[in-house]
Amino acid sequence: MEKLKVGMIGFAHTHAEGFLRALANHPDVEIAGVADENRAYVEPFDQQYAYYADYRELLAADIEAVFICSENVRHAPLVIDAAHAKKHIFCEKPLGVSVTEMEAMLAACKQNGVQLMTAFNNRYVQAVVQAKQAVESGEIGTVIAVKGTNKGALPRRDWFVDPSLSGGGAMLDHSVHVMDLFNWILQSRVVKVYAESGTLFHDIPIDDMGMIHFEYENGVIGVLDTSWSRIKSFPMKRDLTLEIIGTEGTILVDVRKLSNEIYSNTASHAEWSDWGDNLNRLIVGDFVRSIRTGRPVPITGEDGMRSAVISLAAYESSRSGQPVKL
Template sequence: MSQLKVGMISFAHEHAFSYLDALLSIPEVTIVGIADPVPARVAEATGKHNIAYYNDYHVLLEQPMDAVVICSENALHAEITIAAASKGIHVLCEKPLGISIDEMNQMVEACERNKVQLMTAFPCRYLAAVVQAKQTVDRGEIGEIVAIKGTNRGTAPSGWFVDRSLSGGGALLDHTVHVMDLMRWFTGSEPAQVYAYASTLFNDQLKVDDAGMIHVKFENGTFGVVDTSWSRKPPFPTWGDVTMEIIGTKGVLSVDSLAQVNEVYSQQDGLGQWNYWGDNMDLHLIRSFVEAIRSGTPVPITGLDGLRSAAVALAGYQSIQEGQPVKLNA
């Protein structure tokens, strides 16, 4: 395959802008068009890069293309993915993969039935600290993993992110999936039981949870806990964090994914700032998707990976309602 023809559907999720930059940096990629029902959301991008604009994603999917990147509201992931799969188009879908087990199963099945690949956008696998930690674990330097304590504490979003009908949930869903994917990846095991707590603690105007703790027991006996919250206020230097403390039988490994920063103090800005110099995880994510599709090899982060991580968060909400641990189906 010489050129990979890629379309983008929806810039509702801000990651779309970073993914666009990544796609534009790859010579082997041609961007066929961008579809978004809100013209203003993509006008600058389409105008600056002379990319065709479509108001209706169905029209974009009629154009000759190999793959599509979906960054819509969570509630639309399934509908768009299934439509793309029916056209024989490979899919990279923003996380969480979906907002129900049933629809995520339909997404995976549609892609398998139409012989196209479905990749879940989990860029945290490409953070330098995470990559090095995975290599350390795989070498056996800390022995067998006993437990992992993780955090994903971010700045509160707005708009559709806090509308449950479009997002599927609050911080527990939004921030469980990244670290849960890393936990599954590091342990090589599937979550078997979930117990969770969630509440609205930082902004009482929200109608979704903005704080939570989710506890998981894996099939191999490993325990995991994730602090999921939108607890970072706007003045915080970064959008959030992704940390893990991995406890093994021979040692403990600490991961601070966004620690690659310079502290900048400027009278002009008035406040100290962090100038992040680490690797661009979104660029590595997009490159891996493009390489897999062009070479015909399996994508490194599958739709099933997305389903199983999101299933933990959904089970967490069930656990909160029932007030007890919930078992996950194998």
């Protein structure tokens, strides 16, 4: 079987480099080109692979799939154009910044017979996988509530704090991963959202914190603390935790626990050296395997939309001061 020919469109998101390296190390993948109108984002990979300033030229090339890691507001047009070009798609989160555009993305992929996968690599954390298995086997009885946190540092690239490019601040950026995990573990859908957000930690024109309360169709209630509250001197730059409360027990998951703390006089703060599984390698491997075998991707565009609509409802609730029903 020939190698899967893949292109990368958009390097604005900081996860792009990790996905590209995973693709480069995959024995069944050939990277055919990289594209971003902002060439500075692509460096130094524009020297290693064919570079396209216009992504449409890459879509016209002899490739079977694309990875999209652009600014959030560009996800929809890029996915739709890739679908019309008959390319399978792996898209960074959040999938989109409005319900209408996400519905259009899913429709375009369905109409053109291509697969769309959302980049939720935290599903591959072994502690999360085991938590899901424990819930499904009834080890903690009936789940009645969940709690989550995703607190991190202000993103390095300026587009994250520009509403016209990001579509939302910390409450969008740091909620979708956690809500996808809860959706996946609980196998239910959120029916009500109440949230409050604000700008408390940085001088930026967008929210840097939010508290999201939600209720699932199966009766589980939850709360998520999401923010860019980690200042430069904070010992560790991010967290992601889950607490799943059942009638017969509680599961605690610290997704970032698989790391060593490194202290150096050459750095301004402590740093992490991860020793857990390479999540980018695992999720890229699943995408490649699905496309090569024709099997459905394990994390669909529908999954991406289910988590993003919760974030969008949270903004609506924050603006109105009222709960929002989904």
